[in-house]
Every structure is written in C-alpha cells, then in structure tokens.
Amino acid sequence: MAYRSDESSLLIVVLDTNPVWWGQQLSKPNRDLTFTNCIEELLVFCNSHLMMDQRNKLCVIAAHPSKNKFLFPKSELADETASDDSEIMRQTKSDGQYELFAKVSETIREEVKDLIFSDTSGELHADCMLSGAMSMALCYINRVEKEQLNKESFSSRILVIKGSEDHQSQYMNFMMVIFTAQKQNTIIDACILDQESSLLQQACDITNGIYLKIPQLSGLLQYLLCVFLPDAKIRKKMTLPTNVKIDYRAACFCHRNLVDIGYVCSVCLSIYCSFTPICTTCHATFKIVDPRPIPKKKIKK
Amino acid sequence: MAAFVKSVNKKLACKDLLAYVKTLTPSVLEGLYNHPASCLAIFRELPDFAKHYVMRILFVEQVMVKQNVVATWIEKDYANEHLDAIKALTGLHIVHEHMQYCGLPAWKLNESFKKSLQIALMGGGNGANSLEMLPPDKYAKDIAFLDSYAQERWECILHYIVQSKEGSGGISREVTEILLHSGLVSKDGVNSDTFITAAGFQFLLLDISSQIWYFMIRYLETVESRGMNIVECLTFMFQLSFLTLGKDYSSDKMSDNQQRFLQHLREFGLVYQRKRKCQRFYPTRLAINLTSSTPKDIALETHKQGFIMVETNYRVYAYTDFQIWLLQALLEKVSALHLLRGSQLTRLSTS
Numbered sequence: 001m002a003y004r005s006d007e008s009s010l011l012i013v014v015l016d017t018n019p020v021w022w023g024q025q026l027s028k029p030n031r032d033l034t035f036t037n038c039i040e041e042l043l044v045f046c047n048s049h050l051m052m053d054q055r056n057k058l059c060v061i062a063a064h065p066s067k068n069k070f071l072f073p074k075s076e077l078a079d080e081t082a083s084d085d086s087e088i089m090r091q092t093k094s095d096g097q098y099e100l101f102a103k104v105s106e107t108i109r110e111e112v113k114d115l116i117f118s119d120t121s122g123e124l125h126a127d128c129m130l131s132g133a134m135s136m137a138l139c140y141i142n143r144v145e146k147e148q149l150n151k152e153s154f155s156s157r158i159l160v161i162k163g164s165e166d167h168q169s170q171y172m173n174f175m176m177v178i179f180t181a182q183k184q185n186t187i188i189d190a191c192i193l194d195q196e197s198s199l200l201q202q203a204c205d206i207t208n209g210i211y212l213k214i215p216q217l218s219g220l221l222q223y224l225l226c227v228f229l230p231d232a233k234i235r236k237k238m239t240l241p242t243n244v245k246i247d248y249r250a251a252c253f254c255h256r257n258l259v260d261i262g263y264v265c266s267v268c269l270s271i272y273c274s275f276t277p278i279c280t281t282c283h284a285t286f287k288i289v290d291p292r293p294i295p296k297k298k299i300k301k
Numbered sequence: 302m303a304a305f306v307k308s309v310n311k312k313l314a315c316k317d318l319l320a321y322v323k324t325l326t327p328s329v330l331e332g333l334y335n336h337p338a339s340c341l342a343i344f345r346e347l348p349d350f351a352k353h354y355v356m357r358i359l360f361v362e363q364v365m366v367k368q369n370v371v372a373t374w375i376e377k378d379y380a381n382e383h384l385d386a387i388k389a390l391t392g393l394h395i396v397h398e399h400m401q402y403c404g405l406p407a408w409k410l411n412e413s414f415k416k417s418l419q420i421a422l423m424g425g426g427n428g429a430n431s432l433e434m435l436p437p438d439k440y441a442k443d444i445a446f447l448d449s450y451a452q453e454r455w456e457c458i459l460h461y462i463v464q465s466k467e468g469s470g471g472i473s474r475e476v477t478e479i480l481l482h483s484g485l486v487s488k489d490g491v492n493s494d495t496f497i498t499a500a501g502f503q504f505l506l507l508d509i510s511s512q513i514w515y516f517m518i519r520y521l522e523t524v525e526s527r528g529m530n531i532v533e534c535l536t537f538m539f540q541l542s543f544l545t546l547g548k549d550y551s552s553d554k555m556s557d558n559q560q561r562f563l564q565h566l567r568e569f570g571l572v573y574q575r576k577r578k579c580q581r582f583y584p585t586r587l588a589i590n591l592t593s594s595t596p597k598d599i600a601l602e603t604h605k606q607g608f609i610m611v612e613t614n615y616r617v618y619a620y621t622d623f624q625i626w627l628l629q630a631l632l633e634k635v636s637a638l639h640l641l642r643g644s645q646l647t648r649l650s651t652s
Contacts, residue, residue, distance in 0.1 A: 044360075047422050052352055054345060054593050097424030098341060099545055105424075225356050234349055237379045 008055035009231040010144060010156040012137040015042065015071075017062045017115065018128045018164040021194070025163075032217035033193065039112060041221040042161070046072075046108075047101040048229060055152070059140050060108055062115055063133035065125035070136070071111040072104055127164050131173035134158060134188075138180055155232045156186045157209070160200060163193035168256035171199065178203045189228055193217060198247040198258075205246050212241050253280065313503040315515045318346045318592050323392050325531075330394050332532035334413040337421035338539040342592045343393065344418060350375065350386035355395065358410050359418060365399055365407035440575055442583055444547045447573055451585035454570025455509070458516075462486055462501050463629060473568060475527075483519035513587050516569070533558045541571070541584055542591040549581045615646040 015038075022035040042060075050056050060071040069075070097105075141156045148154070158181070181188055181203070190200035192213040204211040214223050230238055249258040252273040263272045268282040278285050322330070322343060333339040344352065354374070358366055375383050390396045396408045420426035461472045462485055477495065480486045485501040488494070504512060517538070524531050537559045544550060552563055552574075563582065566572045571588040574581070607621025616635070619628055619642045632644035 044423060048356055051341065051344065051422060052356075054590060097426075098337070098421050098543055101422060102424065221360060222357075225360070229356060230353055234353065236376075237350075237382065238353070238375050239373060 008053055008154045010057045010154055011049045012059040012158045014061050014063055014133045014137060014158060014160045016128045016162040016164055017064050020124050020126060021164040033220060043105045043108060044221055045224040046104060048225060061133045061136055063128040063130050065128050066121060068129055068133040068136055069115050071108045074107055127167040131170045131177055134177045141186060158186060159189045159228055161191045165195045166197045166199050168251050171251040171256055174199050178206055181207050187232055201246045205243055210240055211243060313500055316518060321518055327394055329532055333535055334411060334417055336536045337417045338543055339536055340414055340417040341421040342539040345593060348386045348389055350382055351390050365401060365409045367405050367407045438549050438581060447583055447585045450573050451570040451587045462497055479520050479523060482523055529558045534562045537562055539592060541588045544584045546586055546589050549583050551580055552582050553580050617644045617646055
C-alpha cells in the first residue's frame, strides 16, 4: 500500500471570539462572514481533519478578551454532565452523520453558546487573549504526548483564526510561546480575517507554518480545506502559499513600541527605545557616558 | 515435510479494502456510494494526495476541474505519487474524466459519492439507512462482557480450524463452507472431517485484526452464491465499523439480507444479540474500525501471565491457559494437569 502516511496528526484550532470585532462584521454592508457561519465552517473543517485519518485528534480553544476556553474536548470540570452526554446522543437524529462528527459538532456549539452567555462583564476590548490561548494549546499538546500509550509518533499544529488586532502588551508572552513551539516542533499556522498581524507572521516563519490573509471571507471554508488541511508531511509535496515579507522589528520593553534602532542591555539583551541607567529586567547598571568633551582647565598665568 | 516447507514460503495473501473494492463491478460501487458510511470508509483508505484532491473539490459548485489545474497542486518532484492518486480515484469510479468545452480534459467528482461524503461530514441525510438508538436496555451489557463474548466466539472458530475432530460444537455449516473456500481447512472426502492446511497455520499466527479481516473478505466472496445482496451486506459492514463500542443499536429497519448477515456476524463474534428475535444488538471490539487498515491494537484479553519451557529433548511445558489450541495443533500431548500441559514436539505433530 503506497503513499499513505503512517503518522497521525493533532490539530489545535485557536479561534478569536472577540465580540467587538464579530459585532462589527454584522454591521458591514455585505456581511461576508458572520460568527455563526464561521463556527459552522470551522466545524466542517474540523470534521474533515478527523475524517482524513482515523487516528487524528482535534482540540478547539476559544480566545475571548476576558478568558480562554476549551471548546473541544470538553473541559474535565464540566464532566458532571457526562451522564447527560449519552442522553444527548440518544436524542441526536440519525441523519447519516458519522457519530464522532456529530459529537464534535454538538459539543462545540454548546460550549460556544455557554461562553457567550457567561460573558456578562460588559467590558469592551479590541483584542483577545491570544498568547494565553496558545500557551494552553502547547500545554495540551504536551499532555497528549505524555498520555500516548503506544508511543506512536504524531505531528502537531496550531491553527490561529484571528480577526481582531494585535496588542503590543502581549509581545513578550507571544515570543516565549513561539520559541516553545519551535522547540516542540509544533507548526503554527495563521488564518487572518482582517488586520495583518506581525506577531503571527513571525510565528509562522519561525515554525515553518503558513500565514494567509483571506482575500474573500465568504470562501473561508474553501481556503481552510485547501491551505490548512494538509499536515506537515504532505505540505512539502504540495504547492501552498509562501511567506510574505515579515516585519521583524522588536518591541521595546518600556513602551511596547516597535523600534528599528534602540539600546540593548549587555547582560540580558532586553531592548529599550531610550537610554535608561538601570535595566528593568536584570537590574544591571550602566555607566553614564557623557558625549560632551571635558573642557580643558585654562591654566592662568 | 518438504511440501509443508514449500507452501509456508508462500505468504498468506490478504487484500486490503481498496484492493477488494476495486474488484467490485461499477454497478455495485454505485450502489455503495449512496451510503455515507461506505464513502467514509473508502475515503479513509485512499492515498494521501487523493484524499486532498477530493476535499478540495467536495464543496465546489463548479462541476469540473481541469486536469492541468490539478497537476499544479503538487510539486513537480512528486509526479509519481500524483499519478498513483489519480489511478486510485479513477479505478474506484470516484472521479470521471470529461472533455470540457474548450477541449481540455477535466475531472468530475461522482455525484453520489459527493453527496454521501457531505452527509457523512455534516449530516442532513434522510436517515433511511442509518441505525437508530433505542430507549435504554434493561439487559444492558458492558464492554467487558462484550469483549469476553467476542473472544469466546472467535476462539471457537479458531479451535475448529485446529481440531475439527473434536466436533463442530457451535460452528454452523456456513462457517465450515467459508473455511473450506478460503483454503484454511480442507477435506479428504465429502463426508470426512476437515483438517488444517498450511495456509491455516499461517492464519493462526496472524494478529487478530488481520485474521478477522481475512475471514470477512473470504466471507464476502461467498455472499453472492448464498443469494444475498452484496451491496446491502457491504453497506451494513461499513456502518458497523463506525459504530461506538458499548452502545446498542436497533436492527428494526434492516432488510432480510442484512438480518441474515447480522446473524452470521453474531456467530463470528462481531456483534452481540441477546436473542435471535431481539431488536437490538451491540457491536463488539472486533467490529469497530474493521475496514480500516491502520494498525489497531485489539487487546481483547488483558495481559495474561504464562510460562513456556522448551527442553532440548523436544519436550514443551506450558503453564498457562491462554491459546491452548495453538499448542494442541503443533504438539503431541503427553500429559495434562490443571494449567500445566506437557507436550512433545515431533515430526508428525508439526506436519
């Protein structure tokens, strides 16, 4: 039997559920992509991933402004309702959908509803807790790896679907997540719906992932299936979008602004946009070097 | 003995699912593709490139895609793999070739395959062929019971292959016919007992999932001759392989052919039914993911402790009760105590 990969693949989807951005989509004139449609298309994509191989695994995390939540598999704290699960399955109409896919779809829909209804704080943020969600994803990958009974190898990748903008306060955490992913050989892909994100561009470049800004939002599912469905081994063999020019500027540690030229601490390599006598990260002191020439004392005769 | 050695060198050939499906006629395939479960099972066995091609055109409204467009989807170094994928797809009638208006050849996805795969993925079918759930069973069985049942039934068949002289206790005529057809046992005369063949020995040494699959393929080859409909049997088999272990399903809506098939499966240990007239059945571990060729570990029995000692005077002592029938086949019994069997390895016993 030729040409079938013997490796299974774990896909983690991190979905940006910022209510502000999704609300703005509803008020757009042509309504290319509403939140409901996005969830449905995501479900088809997730089920397609599970369909590719019987051993493939899936995890979906929602990145909300105030918290992150596992949409699938259901978090274990919620397992009191495990007995209800079989009841739900009994009532599920038998319409030909494979049982596992039906379970995935139902669970994700229920959890999304739960997430939205439980957000009663009323605060509005323009971004979401993306670095937190990605850290949760990396922890989940680590756990699955440890729980593997028969030590089969599997590849893992994280797909980030993002619409809202970046916030520079997450820069540090994000960089640490990227380097961890690189060490773990996890691929980070980015599916950008609206605004370009330099952080995700860097993430995709370092981990050999694919960064794609969707040209036509109404065709989201087709882009997901064509570009993000192939796993690591197949990607080398297929023609997929290559990386764009990446903005590698670092952000300064004091204001989180992107700088081209700045000051670097010689001990811990933290970056500053202006001179500080003491490094805030490692508390190393710097000698103040005065650029003015010392005036020569005039000898009075 | 020389004849035995020669035939052992010929390995037991077993087709995987794709190879088997390719032997079916186009009309049978068309009948299969009307059912979501069959499309899903066959899709999973396709080569990787073929799977991605199908996924890319599954949701596209435009009916055909040009062949040279498909060729640009992969890097040039992997042209062989591309051709292999296309061959698999056309051989199974999943895509058809068409000549487009502009004169360029194009591929078109089989309509029934497309619809059924979409239903398997998203639901929305009419549920005519699917198995329903029932209200909770007052005689509900748990997974451990199903495992022990499956193991007992399957070992019964293996025991028969090895030592048919002890009578066909619990084995029906149909199983005997299948075993004869597959060459695992053979007969000297019409009314004499069956004895094991070299192929039968190799069969015994396979792991259990390969054994089950080999046996089912042979069974399916005899289906037509029994007057059963192969499309219905295959559809039910595919549906069965996607069910959940430990849940019961209704056999209400199944046709007569499928009911007969169900009774056979009950005998092989692939499903459990409390009584023949009972409307609900439980799939066992042997039936789940039956059609998939990825390595499964069907550990029906928990790790059993045992000891085997082999002496240089060709005596073998086995302190275990696990798979005794294998020892009985190969060795001549000398003494048998509770859990301890002493046997002798002789030229006669292995031929």
